[in-house]
Amino acid sequence: xxxxxxxxxxxxxxxxRLPSIWCPGCGIxxxxxxxxxxxxxxxxxxxxxxxxxxxxxxxxxxxxxxxxSFHTTHGRAIPFATGLKLANPDLxxxxxxxxxxxxxxxxxHLVHAARRNADLLVVCVNNFTYGMTGGQVTPTTPISxxxxxxxYGAYEETFNLPNxxxxxGAVYVARWTAFHVRQIAKSMGxxxxxxxxxxxxxxxxxxxxxxxxxxxxxxLDEMKYYKEKSVVKNGADTREVGLDYHDKIVVGKFVDRxxxxxEEAMDKRFTDVLGAKYVPYTSPGxxxxx
Amino acid sequence: MNADPIGVLTxxxxxxxxxxxxxxxxxxxxxxxxxxxxxxxxxxxxxLASRFPRVGGRFQQFEDELAASIAVxxxxxxxxxxxxxxxxxxxxxxxxxxxxxAITECPVVYIxxxxxxxxxxxxxxxxxxxxxxARFGSHGDYRLIALCPNSPQECxxxxxxxxxxxxxxxxxxxxxLDEVVGHMTEKVVIPPADQIEVTPxxxxxxxxxxxxxxxxxxxxxxxxxxxxxxGYRVHVTGLTHDERGYPAMNxxxxxxxxxxxxxxxxxxADKIITFEEKNLLGAEAVVVSFGITSRIAEKxxxxxxxxxxxxxxxxxxxxxxxxxxxxxxxSKKVKAFVVPELNMxxxxxxxxxxxxxxxxTIPVLHAGGTVHNPEVIAEAILEAxx
Amino acid sequence: MTxxxxxxxxxxxxxxxxxxxxxxxxxxxxxEFCPTKALALEKGFNAKGYHxxxxxxxxxxxxxxxxxxxxxxxxxxxxxxxxxxxx
Numbered sequence: 001x002x003x004x005x006x007x008x009x010x011x012x013x014x015x016x017r018l019p020s021i022w023c024p025g026c027g028i029x030x031x032x033x034x035x036x037x038x039x040x041x042x043x044x045x046x047x048x049x050x051x052x053x054x055x056x057x058x059x060x061x062x063x064x065x066x067x068x069s070f071h072t073t074h075g076r077a078i079p080f081a082t083g084l085k086l087a088n089p090d091l092x093x094x095x096x097x098x099x100x101x102x103x104x105x106x107x108x109h110l111v112h113a114a115r116r117n118a119d120l121l122v123v124c125v126n127n128f129t130y131g132m133t134g135g136q137v138t139p140t141t142p143i144s145x146x147x148x149x150x151x152y153g154a155y156e157e158t159f160n161l162p163n164x165x166x167x168x169g170a171v172y173v174a175r176w177t178a179f180h181v182r183q184i185a186k187s188m189g190x191x192x193x194x195x196x197x198x199x200x201x202x203x204x205x206x207x208x209x210x211x212x213x214x215x216x217x218x219x220l221d222e223m224k225y226y227k228e229k230s231v232v233k234n235g236a237d238t239r240e241v242g243l244d245y246h247d248k249i250v251v252g253k254f255v256d257r258x259x260x261x262x263e264e265a266m267d268k269r270f271t272d273v274l275g276a277k278y279v280p281y282t283s284p285g286x287x288x289x290x
Numbered sequence: 291m292n293a294d295p296i297g298v299l300t301x302x303x304x305x306x307x308x309x310x311x312x313x314x315x316x317x318x319x320x321x322x323x324x325x326x327x328x329x330x331x332x333x334x335x336x337x338l339a340s341r342f343p344r345v346g347g348r349f350q351q352f353e354d355e356l357a358a359s360i361a362v363x364x365x366x367x368x369x370x371x372x373x374x375x376x377x378x379x380x381x382x383x384x385x386x387x388x389x390x391x392a393i394t395e396c397p398v399v400y401i402x403x404x405x406x407x408x409x410x411x412x413x414x415x416x417x418x419x420x421x422x423x424a425r426f427g428s429h430g431d432y433r434l435i436a437l438c439p440n441s442p443q444e445c446x447x448x449x450x451x452x453x454x455x456x457x458x459x460x461x462x463x464x465x466x467l468d469e470v471v472g473h474m475t476e477k478v479v480i481p482p483a484d485q486i487e488v489t490p491x492x493x494x495x496x497x498x499x500x501x502x503x504x505x506x507x508x509x510x511x512x513x514x515x516x517x518x519x520x521g522y523r524v525h526v527t528g529l530t531h532d533e534r535g536y537p538a539m540n541x542x543x544x545x546x547x548x549x550x551x552x553x554x555x556x557x558x559a560d561k562i563i564t565f566e567e568k569n570l571l572g573a574e575a576v577v578v579s580f581g582i583t584s585r586i587a588e589k590x591x592x593x594x595x596x597x598x599x600x601x602x603x604x605x606x607x608x609x610x611x612x613x614x615x616x617x618x619x620x621s622k623k624v625k626a627f628v629v630p631e632l633n634m635x636x637x638x639x640x641x642x643x644x645x646x647x648x649x650x651t652i653p654v655l656h657a658g659g660t661v662h663n664p665e666v667i668a669e670a671i672l673e674a675x676x
Numbered sequence: 677m678t679x680x681x682x683x684x685x686x687x688x689x690x691x692x693x694x695x696x697x698x699x700x701x702x703x704x705x706x707x708e709f710c711p712t713k714a715l716a717l718e719k720g721f722n723a724k725g726y727h728x729x730x731x732x733x734x735x736x737x738x739x740x741x742x743x744x745x746x747x748x749x750x751x752x753x754x755x756x757x758x759x760x761x762x763x
Contacts, residue, residue: 029747219703220704
């Protein structure tokens with residue numbers, strides 16, 4: 001008989017906060033599994049990994065992770081994380097939030113953090129809707145999809161998030177669906193290793209609001225659809241990866257390049273201009289335990 | 291502990307209020323600032339942007355005030371002392387994160403250089419119309435500390451004190467300048483670093499596992515702090531939370547959290563509140579004023595005294611918490627309070643509430659754009675003592 | 677805990693699946709995406725009214741932990757246990 005083992009995700013979770021608030025068939029938890037596998041692979045000191053979320057269903061990820069975790073305000077995870085990282089450069093800072101939080105209310109921060117190459121890994125779980133508030137239209141809701149605030153179907157052009165992030169200068173851009181668990185874990189691992197603004201979009205099912213309202217079945221049906229309709233195109237031109245309603249989904253790693261991070265650019269500029277007068281920022285030391 | 295000498299510009303300077311705030315922040319040990327340009331406050335962050343790379347600090351201009359006002363909170367949890375600075379519409383945009391700072395008990399400083407409003411209002415001209423917003427501007431119930439300098443020297447002194455109070459009580463502190471104080475240039479004396487008292491962050495000595503981020507020790511109302519990266523694996527949320535910081539959305543947790551957060555300000559009010567009294571002995575009227583208006587009121591009082599009025603002065607240095615006891619005591623001794631302010635009646639409401647009919651309260655209101663004519667204040671004083 | 681024993685002679689390990697019935701929300705991701713189709717949903721309910729999975733065909737389980745990667749509720753995981761050499 002074998003010895004009893006622990007679920008390998010357990011050490012990464014606040015078990016006393018489970019079960020999660022997520023609905024049956026929601027894909028967010030699946031992405032969390034992948035994140036924990038990536039953390040294991042990365043061999044990072046978990047005490048030095050901080051996770052920052054905004055508001056919404058995916059915004060709850062921070063609260064379930066047994067890391068220094070920050071559940072901030074709606075849309076503002078990225079500037080919080082930028083301040084955290086600038087003030088404590090020893091940290092590996094991960095932003096984990098949803099499509100509405102990051103690309104609608106937080107859209108301004110998203111594009112500017114990518115532009116300035118803030119040293120953040122941003123995981124965007126895109127379920128095409130605001131789940132927490134009852135299924136309203138987001139900047140990623142495909143045209144014709146029904147949401148509670150587009151009862152006759154959405155009619156606005158959507159954000160192609162990988163293309164947006166590519167255009168803004170993100171150094172790493174990938175998209176997967178919640179079906180691509182191994183690829184997500186690998187991408188997150190690459191993202192954890194890399195410096196600069198890294199963006200991973202994960203298409204995930206929202207069975208209760210997006211799927212039900214659009215008569216697309218349950219979470220499992222959506223996962224099967226991802227399996228059937230996803231096309232892996234690593235290195236694809238991000239202009240070509242826009243999403244249409246219930247159509248094919250181009251997934252893969254689209255961008256992987258190097259660019260000085262915000263901190264590096266800052267340091268270089270001040271060193272060049274101020275020379276010996278430049279006093280670089282030092283990370284606040286670990287407090288002594290009494 | 292004493293200030294870090296690297297940052298302290300010891301000596302006599304000719305500085306405006308905005309720049310003096312920057313020096314106060316640096317002396318206090320602030321090494322992170324986030325900002326977004328807005329008149330008439332921009333000079334504070336401009337000076338920090340110039341000074342920080344020479345003293346080991348980091349300034350980041352963000353895309354808007356929403357970002358700046360939460361980046362400073364991230365920086366605090368990263369272990370830095372942090373400040374952001376704004377004015378007018380920017381202060382409105384920052385309200386959500388003043389609320390987040392309050393509920394997460396984040397020691398941080400916001401500086402607001404008040405200009406005429408509402409909305410874009412008078413970007414280059416003074417007002418004192420944000421006093422109630424400083425107290426109540428974010429939704430929900432919370433208490434914070436607000437300080438009102440009336441000179442460039444006090445901009446230095448009170449910005450320094452704002453940082454110290456923020457650490458002492460784990461609370462956001464707002465420094466409420468007005469455009470005139472922000473832009474007036476006067477002598478500012480910065481003491482040697484070893485004569486500047488700086489309150490360090492109250493980091494816990496407990497080990498991870500024994501520590502709760504929102505549990506105050508026996509006999510204290512203020513929990514100890516940690517920073518990210520030290521192994522405490524804290525959870526910080528804007529949701530109502532329990533002592534561990536876990537979301538706890540129920541009546542009991544809400545009651546406990548809100549009441550302790552109130553109590554740490556209310557029960558320590560005597561230690562927080564500062565004010566300046568002058569000529570109160572035998573006064574029949576007392577002018578209650580703050581910021582630039584207190585300096586105009588000096589002239590008004592002088593004019594009134596020349597006409598025989600017995601008038602004293604009570605200057606608010608701490609606007610919030612409000613010096614309730616002192617106003618109540620004075621209200622038993624005088625005929626009237628005269629309250630000049632560059633708004634349509636904010637602090638005068640507080641004075642009137644506390645006077646509770648024991649004496650009259652005569653607001654001297656001005657919609658802003660400039661300062662009062664001292665003669666108007668003098669007339670109000672003369673009416674008060676009649 | 678349910679264990680599966682790989683039957684093929686060349687196998688040097690057996691796959692084991694651990695299921696926390698109480699945490700399961702019955703999404704069936706694990707069942708659908710099990711590469712060897714070793715899992716099925718129970719007919720019965722857990723305390724929350726969902727049908728949790730069980731290892732229906734233990735000999736098929738190779739302990740790959742795909743179920744663990746897919747499970748959004750951290751309710752299942754798999755691993756491999758080395759088999760003793762036949763005596």
